[in-house]
Amino acid sequence: MRVNPWGTEAELLARLRAGDEAAFAALVDDLHGRLVGLAATFTSSPPLAEDIVQETWLGVIRGLRAFEGRSSLRTWIFSILVRRARTMAAREARRGVPIAGSESRNGEGFVEWSPGNGRVGLWDEAPRPWALEDPAAIHQSREALDVVRSALDGLPLSQRQVVLLRDVEDVAARDVCNILDLSETNQRVLLHRGRARIRRALDRYVREGARPPSPGRTGGTSLQTQQAFRGPEGAGNAEAAGLKGESSASGGPR
Amino acid sequence: MNCYEAIDLMGDAIEGTLAPDARAGLDDHFAECPPCRNYMDQLRLTCQALGHLREPGAGERRHDLIAKFKQEFRDRT
Numbered sequence: 001m002r003v004n005p006w007g008t009e010a011e012l013l014a015r016l017r018a019g020d021e022a023a024f025a026a027l028v029d030d031l032h033g034r035l036v037g038l039a040a041t042f043t044s045s046p047p048l049a050e051d052i053v054q055e056t057w058l059g060v061i062r063g064l065r066a067f068e069g070r071s072s073l074r075t076w077i078f079s080i081l082v083r084r085a086r087t088m089a090a091r092e093a094r095r096g097v098p099i100a101g102s103e104s105r106n107g108e109g110f111v112e113w114s115p116g117n118g119r120v121g122l123w124d125e126a127p128r129p130w131a132l133e134d135p136a137a138i139h140q141s142r143e144a145l146d147v148v149r150s151a152l153d154g155l156p157l158s159q160r161q162v163v164l165l166r167d168v169e170d171v172a173a174r175d176v177c178n179i180l181d182l183s184e185t186n187q188r189v190l191l192h193r194g195r196a197r198i199r200r201a202l203d204r205y206v207r208e209g210a211r212p213p214s215p216g217r218t219g220g221t222s223l224q225t226q227q228a229f230r231g232p233e234g235a236g237n238a239e240a241a242g243l244k245g246e247s248s249a250s251g252g253p254r
Numbered sequence: 255m256n257c258y259e260a261i262d263l264m265g266d267a268i269e270g271t272l273a274p275d276a277r278a279g280l281d282d283h284f285a286e287c288p289p290c291r292n293y294m295d296q297l298r299l300t301c302q303a304l305g306h307l308r309e310p311g312a313g314e315r316r317h318d319l320i321a322k323f324k325q326e327f328r329d330r331t
Contacts, residue, residue, distance in 0.1 A: 128292060
């Protein structure tokens with residue numbers, strides 16, 4: 001879990017309920033951007049996403065005293081946001097503002113994973129090592145993080161919401177199921193599919209330098225300039241050759 | 255264990271919540287299947303990278319929200 005700079009959650013809650021302004025300011029600083037990110041998965045209108053977050057904060061302010069602490073504070077706030085977002089995005093959609101994340105992106109000829117028959121759509125092309133001298137180079141590279149952000153933003157709506165809460169916000173699986181009203185199985189499937197697509201985008205970036213399509217995202221440190229990347233002719237080939245010899249197939253799942 | 259079964263276990267393995275016998279089975283599979291091992295390593299790096307994404311702050315709304323918070327607690331206490 002994320003480190004709570006105010007000590008325990010109970011201490012933070014006590015301070016908030018006592019009207020401690022600094023505690024609330026710190027909560028806003030910690031969560032506001034995350035809430036905007038989550039709200040943006042419900043609408044393609046940035047101003048509406050901001051409004052959803054504003055409404056969420058007002059709900060938090062009004063509800064703090066009655067909040068019983070049965071879930072964590074963050075889970076409670078995310079839940080408020082999702083309820084507000086669903087109502088507000090549906091209302092706006094009736095007025096012609098499109099709801100975010102068209103599920104039609106599901107296509108792309110990408111074979112999806114489902115539990116028990118785990119096709120990931122990758123094994124036609126068996127995953128080869130990234131040959132990074134330091135695996136931390138991925139999350140230390142701004143360019144790689146741009147690739148991740150871009151892939152996350154491109155996910156179908158429901159995958160994006162689950163990946164955002166689970167992996168970006170570090171919310172527990174059980175809480176994500178409650179916040180998004182998903183079954184445990186469905187949550188697992190969406191999480192894996194989302195992660196698989198983002199992994200694939202990173203794979204293309206690491207091997208071929210494929211960057212996100214937006215021209216504005218330049219600068220930062222690339223993996224190549226960090227010299228952490230030994231290039232596509234590195235250890236990967238040996239592994240792939242080994243696999244071919246082993247399975248006599250072209251790397252398909254066994 | 256085949257690749258399909260291995261993939262089913264990877265999410266829990268990344269979380270560290272996989273039962274010891276399942277974990278052992280997965281490790282056995284990795285020993286004979288480098289692509290699955292690579293895939294799991296890369297999924298883990300993907301999750302780590304996602305955890306490093308940053309969102310922007312509250313900007314101009316921050317002051318307004320804090321004022322509303324103060325008002326709420328001034329009115330009711």
